[in-house]
Every structure is written in structure tokens, then in C-alpha cells.
Amino acid sequence: MATDTLAPSAAVTAPKIKSELMQQRARAARIFLVPMLIALAVVAGWPLIRSIYFSFTDASLSNLDGAQWIGFGNYLRWTTLDSGAVRYRGLLADPAWWNAVWNTVRFAFISVSFEAVLGMIVALVLNAEFRGRGLVRAAILIPWAIPTIVSARMWSWMLNDQFGILNDLGMRLGLLSQKVAWTATADTAMTAVLVVDIWKTTPFMALLILAGLQMIPKDIYEAAEIDGVHPIKQFWKITLPLVRPALMVAIIFRLLDALRIFDLIYVLTPNSSATKTMSVMARENLFDFDKFSYGSAMSTMLFLIIALLTILYIWLGQVRFDGGDR
Amino acid sequence: MGATFDLWKLTKWTLFYLLVAVIVVVSVFPFYYAILTSFKSGTDLFRINYWPDSFSLNNYYNVLNSGSFPRNLLNSVFVSAVTVLLALFLAVTASFALSRVRFRGRGLLLLTILGVSMFPQMAVLAGLFELIRFLGIYNTPWALIFSYTIFTLPFTVWVLTTFMRELPVEIEEAAIVDGATPWVIITRVFLPLMWPALVTTGLLAFIGAWNEFLFALTFTSNNDTRTVPVAIALLSGNTQYEIPWGNIMAASVIVTVPLVVLVLIFQRKIVSGLTAGGVKG
Amino acid sequence: MASIELRNIRKSFGAVEVIKGVDLEVRSGEFMVFVGPSGCGKSTLLRLISGLEDITSGDMLFDGKVVNALAPSKRGIAMVFQSYALYPHMTVYDNMAFGLTLEKGHDKAEIRQRVEKAADMLQIRQYLDRLPKQLSGGQRQRVAIGRAITRDPKVFLFDEPLSNLDAALRVATRIEIAKLHENMHNVTMIYVTHDQVEAMTLADRICVLRDGHIEQVGTPMELYEKPNSTFVAGFIGSPKMNFIGGERAEKFGAKTVGIRGEHLTITPNEGTWSGTVIHTENLGADSYVYLEMGTEEPVVVRLDEANSYKSGDTVHISPMADKIHRFDAAGKPVN
Numbered sequence: 023m024a025t026d027t028l029a030p031s032a033a034v035t036a037p038k039i040k041s042e043l044m045q046q047r048a049r050a051a052r053i054f055l056v057p058m059l060i061a062l063a064v065v066a067g068w069p070l071i072r073s074i075y076f077s078f079t080d081a082s083l084s085n086l087d088g089a090q091w092i093g094f095g096n097y098l099r100w101t102t103l104d105s106g107a108v109r110y111r112g113l114l115a116d117p118a119w120w121n122a123v124w125n126t127v128r129f130a131f132i133s134v135s136f137e138a139v140l141g142m143i144v145a146l147v148l149n150a151e152f153r154g155r156g157l158v159r160a161a162i163l164i165p166w167a168i169p170t171i172v173s174a175r176m177w178s179w180m181l182n183d184q185f186g187i188l189n190d191l192g193m194r195l196g197l198l199s200q201k202v203a204w205t206a207t208a209d210t211a212m213t214a215v216l217v218v219d220i221w222k223t224t225p226f227m228a229l230l231i232l233a234g235l236q237m238i239p240k241d242i243y244e245a246a247e248i249d250g251v252h253p254i255k256q257f258w259k260i261t262l263p264l265v266r267p268a269l270m271v272a273i274i275f276r277l278l279d280a281l282r283i284f285d286l287i288y289v290l291t292p293n294s295s296a297t298k299t300m301s302v303m304a305r306e307n308l309f310d311f312d313k314f315s316y317g318s319a320m321s322t323m324l325f326l327i328i329a330l331l332t333i334l335y336i337w338l339g340q341v342r343f344d345g346g347d348r
Numbered sequence: 349m350g351a352t353f354d355l356w357k358l359t360k361w362t363l364f365y366l367l368v369a370v371i372v373v374v375s376v377f378p379f380y381y382a383i384l385t386s387f388k389s390g391t392d393l394f395r396i397n398y399w400p401d402s403f404s405l406n407n408y409y410n411v412l413n414s415g416s417f418p419r420n421l422l423n424s425v426f427v428s429a430v431t432v433l434l435a436l437f438l439a440v441t442a443s444f445a446l447s448r449v450r451f452r453g454r455g456l457l458l459l460t461i462l463g464v465s466m467f468p469q470m471a472v473l474a475g476l477f478e479l480i481r482f483l484g485i486y487n488t489p490w491a492l493i494f495s496y497t498i499f500t501l502p503f504t505v506w507v508l509t510t511f512m513r514e515l516p517v518e519i520e521e522a523a524i525v526d527g528a529t530p531w532v533i534i535t536r537v538f539l540p541l542m543w544p545a546l547v548t549t550g551l552l553a554f555i556g557a558w559n560e561f562l563f564a565l566t567f568t569s570n571n572d573t574r575t576v577p578v579a580i581a582l583l584s585g586n587t588q589y590e591i592p593w594g595n596i597m598a599a600s601v602i603v604t605v606p607l608v609v610l611v612l613i614f615q616r617k618i619v620s621g622l623t624a625g626g627v628k629g
Numbered sequence: 630m631a632s633i634e635l636r637n638i639r640k641s642f643g644a645v646e647v648i649k650g651v652d653l654e655v656r657s658g659e660f661m662v663f664v665g666p667s668g669c670g671k672s673t674l675l676r677l678i679s680g681l682e683d684i685t686s687g688d689m690l691f692d693g694k695v696v697n698a699l700a701p702s703k704r705g706i707a708m709v710f711q712s713y714a715l716y717p718h719m720t721v722y723d724n725m726a727f728g729l730t731l732e733k734g735h736d737k738a739e740i741r742q743r744v745e746k747a748a749d750m751l752q753i754r755q756y757l758d759r760l761p762k763q764l765s766g767g768q769r770q771r772v773a774i775g776r777a778i779t780r781d782p783k784v785f786l787f788d789e790p791l792s793n794l795d796a797a798l799r800v801a802t803r804i805e806i807a808k809l810h811e812n813m814h815n816v817t818m819i820y821v822t823h824d825q826v827e828a829m830t831l832a833d834r835i836c837v838l839r840d841g842h843i844e845q846v847g848t849p850m851e852l853y854e855k856p857n858s859t860f861v862a863g864f865i866g867s868p869k870m871n872f873i874g875g876e877r878a879e880k881f882g883a884k885t886v887g888i889r890g891e892h893l894t895i896t897p898n899e900g901t902w903s904g905t906v907i908h909t910e911n912l913g914a915d916s917y918v919y920l921e922m923g924t925e926e927p928v929v930v931r932l933d934e935a936n937s938y939k940s941g942d943t944v945h946i947s948p949m950a951d952k953i954h955r956f957d958a959a960g961k962p963v964n
Contacts, residue, residue, distance in 0.1 A: 041683045042700040043524065050530035051445035055457075058442035058505060065498045066464050069475030076474050086478055144371055150364075158368055159619075160612050161375045167611040168379060169559035171577040172600040176382045179593050187381060190396045221374070229622055275466070282468035285561035289581050301470045301562075308474055309566060318474040325471035332466075518714035521681050526728035526780070527702030536727075540718040 070325070076318035083314045096319035113319045118295070119303065123327065126299040129212065130280035133219045138273055140220065141227030146261075148228065149235045166225040174289035177218045181205055208296040215290055215297050219283070227272050234268025235261070270339050277335065281328050300324045379604070386597035393594050407598035416571040417599060420579040424603075427492045427575060428557040432550050434493065435500040440546075443508035444534050448520065458509065465502035469562055472498065480567055491567040492575065496560060500553040507552070507621060511545040512538065548621035551614055555607060576603045631692050631705060631783035631817050632657040633678060638687035640673055647673050649841035650687070657692075660810050660818045664828040664864070665838035672788055674838065675821045679786050680704055691784070702728075707777030708786040711793060713769045715761040721748075721772050722757040725779045747778040750812070751805075767798045774809070785813075787820040791827065807831055825865050829853075837861050859960040862887045868917060870954070871928045877902060883955035883963050890917065890931035892952035900945030904928060906938045920944065 077096055081089035098112040113119050148159055165173065180188050183203035192198035204214040238261065246256050284301035291297045304324060308317030385393065389406035411417050445451075446458060476495055485491045515538060523537050539546075564575045571579070580599050583592060611618060633655040640648035648670050655661045663671040676682040678689065680701035689696050696704055707728075715724050725744045729735045735743075748754040751771045761769055770790060777785060787806070791799045807830070810818055822828055828835045829849045837844040837852065837860070845852060845861045856862035862870045870887045878886040894900075895918070904922030916936045919927040930946060938944065955963040 041680065041698040042703075043680060044683055046700065047449050047530060048451065051449040051451060054441035054445040054530070058438045058501065061438055061497055061501055062461070062464060064479075065476070065495065065501075066467065066472060069472035069479055072475030072478055073472055076478075086481075143367075147364075147368060147371060152364070152368070154368070158372055160615060161372045163611050163615060163618070164379055164608055165375055167555065167607045168604050169577050169607070171559070171561050171581050172382075172604055173378065175580060175596050175600055176378045179385065179597065180378060180381060182593075185394045185396065185593075187396055187398075221378070225375070226622070229619055233619070233622075278466040278468075282470060284470065285577075285581075288561075288565075301468065304470050305473065305562070305566070308477075314474065321468075321470045321473060324468055328468050328471075516712065516714070518710045518712050519716060522708070522710060522714040522716070522776075523727075524681060525679065525701050525706065525708045526776075527731045528727075532731065537716055 073318050074322050074325075076315050077322040079315050081315045081318070083309065083312050086314070089315070092315075096315050097323075113316065113323060118298075119300075119320065119323075121295065122298050122300050122303040125212070125297060126281060126283070126301075129215065129219075129283065129297075129299060130277055133216050133223075133280050134273060134276050136216070136220045137224045137227045137276060138269065140224045141231050141272070142269070144224065144228035145231035145235055146257075148232050162225040162228060165222050166229075168222070170222065170285045171289055173218060173222050174286050177214070177221075178205055178290050181214055205291045206294070208294065211291045211294045211296045215287055218290060219280070219286055222286075223276060223279070227276060230272035230275070231265060231269055234265040234272075237268075238264045274332065274335055274339075278328065278332060281331065282324070300327070379608070382597045382600055382604075385593065386601045389594055407594040408602070410592075411595050411598045411602065416574070417576075417579060419572050420574050420576045421602070423489055423573065424558055424575040424577075427489050427496070428554050430489075431493050431496040431500050431557045432504075432553045435497060435504045435553055436546060436550055438501060439504035439508050439549075440539070440542075441534060442505050443512050444530065444538065446505065446509045447512040449530075458506070461502045461505050465499055465506060467498065469498065473562070473566060476563070477566065486567060487569045487573050489573070492560075492564055495563040495567060496557045499560075500557055503556065504549050504553050507549045508542075508545065511542060511549075515541060544617060545621075548614065548617040551610060552618065552621050555611075558607065633784065633817065633819075634688075634690040634693070635674075635678075636688040636690070638674075638677060638689060639685045640670075640677055640682065641685045646685075647841055648677065648685075651841075651843055653836060653843060653846065655817060655819060657817055658815045660820065660831060660833045662828040662832035662835045663819065663821045663838055664823065664825060664835055665844075666864075667823060668840075669838040670841045671821045671823075671838045675786055675788055675819060678784075678819060679706055679708055702731075705783035706786055707780045707782035707784075708788065709770070709773050709777050709790045711789040713761070713766075713773040713793070715769060715772060715776070717761055720758055720760055721753065721764070721775075724761070724772060725757075725776045728776070728780045743779050743781070744775075747775045750778060750809075751775045766794055767802060770794065770802060771805075774806070778809075778813075783816065785816050785818040787818070789821055789823070791822070791824075803827060803830060826867065829865065835865070837864060855962075856887075856954065857962055859885060859887065859956050862954055862956075868929045868931060869926075871924070872926075873902070873922075873924055873928070875923075878955075881953060881955055884958045885956040885960070886948075887954035887956060888948040888952060890929040892949045893928075893930045893946045894949070895930060895932070896945045896947050898945065900947040902928075902947075903943060903945045906940055906942040906944060908940060909936060909938050911935045918944070920946070 076086075076089065078091060078093060079089035080092050080095075094112075096112055098110060098114045100108050100110045102108050144162060148155060148162075168176075180186050181204040183189065183201055183206065186201075186204075188204070189198060189201040193201070202210060204210045242260055242264075243256065246260060251259070282301055283299055284305065287297050287299055287302050288305075300320065301324065304317050304320035306317070307313040307320060311317075384397065384400055386407050387400065387403050387405070389402075389404040392402045392404075446454060446461075476498075480486050480491045480494065483494070485494060519537065520533055523533050528537065559577060560575075561577045561581065564578045565581070568574050568578065574582075576599070580596060580603065583596050583599065584590075633653075635651050635653040638648055638651045639646065651674065663674060665671050673682065677684050680696070680699060684697060691704060701708075716727065719727065722744055725747060726740050729740045729743065744757070745754065748757060751774060753768065753771050753775055756764060756768060756772070761772065764772065770793075773790070790806070791802055794802060806820075810816075810831070820827075820831060832849055834846060834848055835852055836846045839860055845857050847855075849865075852861055852865045856865060856870075859872065863872070866889055868890045870889050871893070873886045873888070874884065878884060902922060904920030906918055907921045907927060908919040910917040910919075913935070914933075916932050916934065918930040918932065918936060918938050920930065921927055928946070957963050
């Protein structure tokens with residue numbers, strides 16, 4: 023009746039009776055969890071610690087074992103010139119890094135905003151009952167199913183300056199006066215990346231929002247209909263507040279994904295400083311420029327920034343995950 | 349009065365279907381265009397067409413017969429399949445503990461697992477690189493199977509925990525009264541009830557592994573050990589300026605068609621799996 | 630054969646104490662029914678006996694041996710759940726055989742023989758190859774009972790087994806459980822229900838629970854005739870016992886007087902009390918007259934035959950002198 027779980031909670035007054043059943047279950051739980059926890063510690067915990075450690079050393083790709091501890095040097099160090107002026111160097115004083123941070127945050131914010139709005143529209147469409155709904159749902163699953171790399175290449179072909187179909191379409195419709203090198207021009211590179219990302223991930227957002235929409239009982243709308251509430255008011259007063267929890271969780275999933283974006287940019291707009299994100303820059307330094315420790319400092323900063331933004335979001339948005347007790 | 353009302357209804361109906369049409373066209377067109385391109389060869393490639401007007405299997409022939417693309421496909425299948433099986437194996441038992449046994453710190457543990465699945469993979473790249481070299485598996489499929497666990501395992505644990513929580517308590521209690529140990533409950537009572545969930549979760553994890561790029565790019569270093577996403581990203585022509593668009597599109601279609609087919613077959617299950625991993629309530 | 634003894638059993642979930650010190654003895658071979666309103670702790674108590682839930686303190690004895698920590702499967706119990714809890718992917722046969730296949734020392738032939746014997750008892754032999762989803766609710770509950778019988782338990786636990794069935798099936802299954810008890814007279818049965826009719830018809834003894842305490846234990850007739858609180862008096866019997874307070878009770882030297890509808894007679898000209906008819910119900914064999922006479926709830930009179938009273942009639946009623954229950958301010962009987 024009052025309980026739907028087997029095991030008791032721990033806070034119980036003495037004398038405590040530990041039954042065979044509970045002991046057996048506790049023991050089994052431990053045995054079941056240990057392999058997973060070890061696996062996670064090995065593939066995630068330990069590498070994270072090592073990455074952070076490397077950011078405090080002078081490690082290079084060819085000399086990982088001989089890395090020397092240098093403290094915060096990769097983050098910030100300064101030299102006082104003879105003239106008395108202080109010159110700062112290191113990650114925190116690196117304009118290229120802050121450019122990457124800005125690119126990442128801007129990208130994440132804009133793409134997730136668009137995806138939330140478009141995802142909501144698609145979800146509302148899919149929540150309506152009409153002929154061919156199954157077809158639409160199947161259609162929007164396609165962008166989601168296509169590997170990111172493949173979509174990057176598909177779109178870079180469509181966005182090609184000479185032979186791209188989008189330039190052709192734009193000229194035919196009179197939207198463009200001349201062909202644009204979307205991915206190569208600094209002004210448009212970010213737009214190109216945003217378009218592809220929004221195209222690819224809006225379906226995910228839409229499906230999560232749709233799940234939230236479908237949990238709203240239909241009779242609420244029927245009641246609103248009888249009361250003569252205008253459909254637009256229904257959306258603001260009923261739909262949005264009720265779907266908010268689902269929307270907030272969907273947004274954070276997407277936000278975390280957008281903040282770590284790497285593959286799309288690596289393929290679509292390589293070497294463009296207008297779209298270089300934290301992840302792209304960190305990998306470049308780690309493996310291409312042989313600045314292993316500097317790259318580690320970047321990945322550590324990336325981790326901290328994302329953690330900070332996540333905590334901020336969960337705190338401000340009061341997001342609730344369904345990880346609770348049952 | 350009635351006539352204007354009908355007109356208004358007709359307008360609404362038209363606008364709605366226009367919106368539906370836009371959604372469908374925008375979703376499908378890039379893939380359609382990739383297929384279209386993949387069947388063009390030679391100079392046809394550089395004539396812009398909206399409808400199929402020429403048909404050639406040249407690009408497919410090139411991709412499958414030259415270079416290491418078939419090998420890359422095999423690598424992708426092997427790595428993704430092994431990663432998923434491993435993750436499912438570890439996740440089934442772990443999710444039993446997480447969904448069915450109450451213990452101190454369970455909420456925190458679940459949140460940590462969710463956190464790891466949302467982890468920026470870049471943050472562990474340096475440490476993973478060191479570890480993979482230390483283990484001597486650099487540039488082998490095992491390096492990828494090893495590193496992919498970082499996202500497939502937490503994901504499968506999380507989704508299976510959500511699924512397992514839905515199984516009725518009384519069935520488990522009946523099994524306990526019948527004398528079943530937790531292991532027997534999992535293998536003989538829960539698993540047979542969870543096949544649909546396992547298939548869904550496995551498929552989603554498979555797609556994740558199949559599409560992964562960063563680790564595959566970093567932990568493999570030659571054509572024979574790469575997976576398809578890396579192979580497609582690095583496909584290039586004889587000169588720097590000559591990008592083999594036809595081959596790239598053919599390769600892209602080969603990689604994508606099985607996924608799209610699987611996704612369309614399992615649509616309903618996938619949608620439920622995605623939402624179980626994302627939101628519940 | 631098993632007797633069960635509970636000594637000062639307590640159970641808390643976190644800070645909430647659900648069972649607040651229960652002492653009870655269930656005799657071997659007895660049919661004991663736990664009854665009470667929802668939230669009284671009756672299901673929890675059953676789960677403590679089954680071992681599915683840990684007791685927080687106190688002692689639980691089966692046949693004089695402490696089983697506080699013993700696993701459910703070693704207590705010699707079988708349980709029938711409200712939702713049947715059949716394994717959906719197993720046939721009826723496999724459902725019934727599952728427990729035996731997990732125990733060591735039963736060969737296939739023996740298992741088959743025991744399953745078939747139980748199936749015959751419940752007339753479900755023709756369903757052995759079916760899956761639970763191919764059966765009706767009543768058939769499923771029979772399978773659940775059959776699964777319990779197959780294990781040849783010393784103690785049979787029922788957790789509201791009839792509440793998912795419709796009214797007609799409930800009566801039929803109730804009779805079947807009663808027959809089962811007759812056939813398995815050396816098996817102790819404990820049965821949880823919130824329905825006092827089930828309690829009255831099935832039980833050798835009833836244990837009325839309220840808010841984690843035992844209110845009274847006794848045979849159905851003891852509870853009916855000598856309830857030791859207004860709570861039990863009101864809970865057992867249908868229609869509910871009438872409670873009359875105020876001056877009318879003081880004349881009997883009590884704070885509250887309880888009298889059952891069947892122990893009131895309507896007298897033509899004068900009686901102990903009088904009231905206005907507000908409603909009548911004719912059930913064929915008997916009939917109820919509801920009277921408004923300033924009590925908290927209308928007073929019900931049960932007559933052995935149809936009546937022709939109309940709303941608004943004023944009638945006089947008299948209680949049978951030896952059937953009056955007198956209670957003090959605390960709701961306890963006055964001697």
C-alpha cells in the first residue's frame with residue numbers, strides 16, 4: 023500500500039533487523055554495479071583526471087611520460103619586461119581562445135533557440151491529427167538518423183559556391199544576386215554551420231517536446247474549447263506551461279550537445295576562425311600543433327565552462343530530472 | 349455567414365498542409381539530393397538538376413572497389429556491434445540495481461551516470477589517448493570499442509533503468525516468494541519482458557557508435573583501421589582542389605541507407621527510447 | 630502446519646511508523662482475515678509475515694522459531710497478489726512450475742504431477758498451455774492460486790485477491806477460496822481485505838486493524854456481537870451499526886449507544902425513539918428504512934420483509950434490549 027519498492031530506507035531506529043532478502047539484494051546490487059562503475063572509472067574518470075593533470079605540465083605529444091609539472095603556466099603566466107610593462111601569456115590571455123569560447127557559446131545559444139522554436143512548431147504539427155501524420159514523423163526522423171559527418175558533407179555540396187543547389191535556388195528565386203561561398207566566407211560560415219545543425223537536430227527536439235505534449239490530457243483542451251478560450255491563448259496558458267518541464271530537459275540535452283560541437287565544424291568549415299569552437303581548437307592543439315599540454319588546458323577549461331553553464335541552467339531553470347526515488 | 353466560415357476553414361487547412369509540406373521537403377530534400385548526386389558521374393555532376401535525369405552506378409563502383417571503404421564499413425559494423433553488446437551486458441545488471449534496489453546515494457549515482465553521458469568528450473581526449481597508447485591498442489578497433497563505452501554505457505544504463513522501473517513490482521515479488529535470486533529474476537523474469545526495450549536501446553546506442561567521429565579520428569591513423577565517418581570526412585581527390593563529390597555522396601548513401609531503413613522500421617520504438625532517455629514526466 | 634506468532638512487531642518507513650506494535654497469534658490451520666480501512670497497515674503486516682518487507686523491531690515466529698531475517702522463499706509461504714502477478718511470458722504450466730524448478734531436488738515428473746494436481750483442484754487443466762494474456766481475470770486469479778498451491782506451502786497469504794474482479798466473479802471466487810480452505814485444512818491462511826463481507830464469510834477469526842494497531846481479534850460472530858470499540862462495531866456488519874449519542878444515550882448510561890439495523894423494531898404508536906422517514910430501500914428479501922432523528926448519520930432500520938413507509942412518515946422505533954451496545958467517551962464498551 024504505502025510502499026512500492028522492496029527495500030527499506032536506511033533511517034531506522036535500532037535494533038536493526040537485516041533480513042536475508044535485503045542482504046541478498048544489497049549484495050547483488052553491489053555485484054551488479056561494480057563492473058559498470060569500474061568501466062566508467064576507467065574510460066571516463068581516470069582519463070579526465072589525466073587530462074587535467076596534463077594541463078599543469080609541459081607534456082608534448084612525443085613526450086607524454088617525461089612531462090614536468092609547471093603549475094598554472096598553461097593557463098596564465100607573465101613576464102615583466104625591462105620597461106616595467108607586464109606581458110601576460112597562456113590560455114586566459116589568448117585572444118584566439120576567447121574567440122573560440124565566444125563562437126561556441128554563440129553557436130550553442132542561437133542553434134538551441136532556433137531548435138526550440140522550430141521543434142515546438144514541428145511537435146505541435148505532429149500532435150495534431152491529420153492524414154499523413156505517420157509520413158511526416160518518418161520524414162523528420164531522417165535528418166536525425168543521418169550521421170553528422172554525412173550531413174556535413176551533403177550540405178557542403180549543397181552549399182558549394184559554384185555547383186551548389188542552394189545558390190542556384192536562391193538565384194532562381196531572386197533571393198541572391200550572386201553566388202555565395204557560404205562555408206568559406208567569414209561572414210556566412212557561422213550561418214552555414216547553424217543551418218546544418220538546426221536541420222539535423224530539430225527532429226530530436228521535436229520528438230522530446232512531442233512526448234511532453236502527448237502527456238497533456240486531452241480533456242483540458244476540451245474544457246478550454248467549451249470555455250471559448252482562443253487557440254493562441256490556449257497555447258500560452260495551457261500548452262506551454264504544461265510542456266515546460268519536457269522542454270527544459272530537451273533544451274539542456276541539446277545545449278550540452280551544442281557546447282561540445284566538433285565534427286560538423288571540423289568537416290564543414292575547417293580552418294575558419296569565424297566558426298572555430300573550443301572543441302575544435304583543443305583538438306588542434308593536442309594533436310595537430312604538438313601543444314599537448316596547452317590543448318589539455320583548453321579541454322579542462324571547456325569542461326569547467328560546460329559544467330558551470332549546466333549548473334547555472336539547472337539552477338535558474340529549476341529543471342527536474344526523473345532520476346528520483348521510486 | 350456560412351460561406352465566409354468555410355473560406356476561413358479552407359485557408360486554415362491550406363496553410364496547415366503548406367506547413368506540413370515545408371517540414372517534409374526540408375527534412376528529406378538534402379538526403380534526396382545526395383542520392384540524386386550519387387547517381388551522376390563525370391560532368392553531369394556539375395549540372396544542377398532538381399529531378400533525376402541521368403543514372404550511373406560509377407560512383408558506387410569506385411567507392412566499393414578502390415581504396416579501403418569496404419574495409420571501413422566492416423570496421424564500423426564490428427566496432428559498433430561489439431560496443432553495443434558490451435554496454436548492454438554491463439547495463440542490464442546495473443540497471444536492475446539502480447531501478448529495483450533502494451540504497452543510499454542512488455539518486456546521486458544516477459545523476460552522475462547521466463552527467464557522464466552528457467560529458468564533453470574533448471575533456472577526456474588527452475587522458476584517453478595516453479591510456480590507449482599505454483594499453484597498446486592505438487590504431488586498432490579495440491581503441492574505439494574501449495573509448496565508445498564512455499557514451500554508450502551511461503546511455504544504455506539510463507534508458508534501461510527507466511524501462512525497468514516500469515515493470516510491475518508484484519511480478520518481482522512473486523518471483524522472490526518463488527525463491528528466485530536477483531540473477532534469476534533478471535535472466536528468467538525481466539529479460540524476456542524487456543526484449544523490446546533492449547532492441548530499442550541497442551539500436552540507439554548502435555547509431556551513436558556508428559556516427560561517432562572524434563575518437564575515431566583521433567585513435568586510428570591509417571586507412572585500414574578507420575571507420576566510415578572518418579573515411580567519408582577524409583575522402584579527397586588526387587589534388588587538393590578536386591573534391592570527389594560523386595564518390596562522397598555514394599559513400600554517404602551507403603552509410604546512411606541502412607540507418608534510415610532501421611530507423612523507419614523501428615520508428616515507434618525509437619521515439620519511446622529517445623523519450624525514455626530524455627524526459628519522463 | 631504452521632502457527633505464526635507476532636510479538637510487538639513494529640515497522641517504519643523512514644520516519645513514518647506504519648505498524649505500531651502488533652501482538653498476534655495465528656493458529657495452525659486457521660483462516661485469519663486482516664481487515665481495516667485503507668492505510669491501516671493490513672497489507673504491510675501481511676508483507677512483514679511474507680518476509681518481503683523487513684520488520685523494524687519485534688519478533689516474528691513460525692512454529693515457535695524466530696524468522697525475523699529469514700528469506701520469503703524459506704518460510705514455507707505462498708502468496709496470491711491483487712494483480713495476480715503472473716509471469717506474462719510463461720505459460721500457465723510454467724507459471725505454476727517456476728517455484729519448483731528453482732528449488733533443488735524436484736525431478737520433472739514430480740513437478741508435472743504436482744502442477745497437474747493443483748490444476749485439477751482449480752479446474753484449470755485445459756489452460757495449462759496458454760499464456761496469461763489469453764485468460765480472463767477470474768481464470769488468471771485461479772492460476773495465481775494454483776501457482777501458490779503447487780508450492781505446497783504451510784502458510785497461504787492472500788493480498789486482496791478479489792479486488793480486481795467484478796462483483797459476480799468475486800462471489801464465485803470467494804466460495805472457491807472457502808472450499809480451498811476446507812480441502813487444505815492444515816494450511817494456515819492469512820487473507821487481507823478491506824471488505825468486511827469477505828472477512829465475515831471467509832474467516833475463522835478476523836483481525837481488525839486501525840492505524841497500525843490491532844483493534845480487535847475474534848471470530849466473526851464475536852466481533853459482530855461483542856465489538857470492543859465503536860470502530861469495530863461500525864466496521865463489521867452491514868448495514869453499518871447505528872450510533873446514537875446525546876441525551877438518548879445517557880438514559881442508557883453511555884456516551885454513545887450502538888444498535889444494529891436488524892435489532893430495531895418499528896412500533897406503531899410509541900417506542901423508545903422516534904424519527905422521520907427520509908428514504909426506503911426494498912431489496913426483496915429484506916428492506917431498509919432510513920430515519921432522520923438528529924443523529925450524525927441517518928438511523929437505518931432493517932426489516933425482514935418489504936415495507937410501505939413513505940418519506941415524511943413519522944415512526945417510532947425500539948431497540949431489542951439485549952442487543953444494545955453501550956460505549957464510553959473513548960469509544961470503548963461500558964460494562
